[in-house]
Amino acid sequence: MADKKLTLHLDFHSGLPIYTQIVNQIQSQLVNKILKPGDQLPTVRALAQELRVNFNTVARAYRILDEARIISTQQGRGTYIIEIPPPEISEKLRYESLTALTQRFVTEAFRLGFSEREVSQMVKGSLKFWKDAQDIDSK
């Protein structure tokens, strides 16, 4: 996919805030298939320069879109139109995350010399502790 240039038209006298106009137009382009899931949006600074506005204004628009789950902003990387991943993919990522986290934990516990039984018991207790805390919290 050739990277299309995002083209927005701002009206500085419309009374609508700049960030709202940015939000609206990106949403509009998404609905009209001009933007597609996975597309990378310009960096906040690049778009800001092109629109002659402060990059925080663009960042604000991006944040709103991010909170609406329309885009995904990633510090240090960029922002992308959200892809609705096939459930099996996102589930795979989720599973891998937990696998990795757990494996690190168990490895460390064993390295410290604890037995399978001890680890198992401690996890059980810790989970219970957490559940209780949640119960209290939500009552």
Next chain:
Amino acid sequence: MADKKLTLHLDFHSGLPIYTQIVNQIQSQLVNKILKPGDQLPTVRALAQELRVNFNTVARAYRILDEARIISTQQGRGTYIIEIPPPEISEKLRYESLTALTQRFVTEAFRLGFSEREVSQMVKGSLKFWKDAQDIDSK
């Protein structure tokens, strides 16, 4: 053992940093016996080239795995899945450390949105992995 080619699938828009995805998938393959203790991983440069990322990104992933004692990186030689550590380090400590370790783990798992059941299941599986590894080791 023939050297299998390590195959990783990166999602550049998933929101997870590249280095995290590398870490997770290597650990996942270890738990699922696709990788085994003693296996050599690709060099940072080779894997980087294949994944089309900077080799420092791979090096960062390897460093995290190294610090978790999952792999052993050796300058000038390569990186290897760690052999089951000898249990002499054991005997040293007590429950405080396990408690702290476990609570960090459980807290993080919940923060990532995993359920009590999921965590419990994953720990069970991971413990089994270790037991199997130990059995093989002591045969």
Next chain:
DNA sequence: ATGACAATGATACAATTAGTACAATATACA
């Protein structure tokens, strides 16, 4: 006028990835 609030700008910061130079080890070969 003025006080409140919303919009925008300025500045400093943090996270991720890339660039460059280097050190440790292995290998080839005289």
Next chain:
DNA sequence: TGTATATTGTACTAATTGTATCATTGTCAT
């Protein structure tokens, strides 16, 4: 068996990205 060279990971730094916080500006009701 030395020694040059290639290979491998490391350290440090820079560049690019979004984030957080506060200051400034502008508008509008009172």
